[in-house]
Amino acid sequence: MSLAQFFSRPAVIVARELIGAEFRVNGVGGVIVETEAYEPDDPASHSYGGPRVRNRAMFGPPAHAYVYRSYGIHWCMNAVCLPGSAVLIRALEPRWDMARMELRRGATRPRLLCSGPGRLCQALGIDGTMDALHLGRAPFVLVPAATPPRLVAGPRIGISRATEKPWRFGLAGSTFVSSRFPLDVT
Secondary structure, three states, X not given: OOHHHHHOOOHXXXXXXXXXXXXXXXXXXXXXXXXXXXXXXXXXXXXXXXXXXXXXXXXXXXXXXXXXXXXXXXXXXXXXXXXXXXXXXXXXXXXXXXXXXXXXXXXXXHHHHOEOHHXXXXXXXXXXXXXXXXXXXOOEEEEOOOOOOOEEEEOOOOOOOOOOOOOEEEEOOOOOOOOOOOOOEO
């Protein structure tokens, strides 16, 4: 399956299947351990209400980055799926070029390097210049997991609408997720 085909599906499916994928930006990265799905009819999604300048990438082709500032402070990165849907990359288990991550973050504890979307973007050097770039081309490398890992699921966090949707997914047992999950295993 090509990367475009992988992302040309509902965000909830893609969010689950991104767990365990290798993700690097200019050689710096790790394994995706936490994601959140956002669909077009979802009141918590940036695409809710239609296209605007800020969310333009969400309505573009699949397999592209949607990068935005959260609260005017932190960069966050999503992978665009079907039009108006995307998957927020919430956390990585750092693996490649941890020295550069530590320098960017000013942190040395591996767990604190990429646990949370803002930390992840800072550690990997993701910023607004990467908005709408293809995830299969430099500076990105994205390799889906060869075999499906064991997952946990729970409600999304850090939002105020549609909080009941169990569209946050994580790698079961990972200590690198941004927040603990309920005990159910999917």
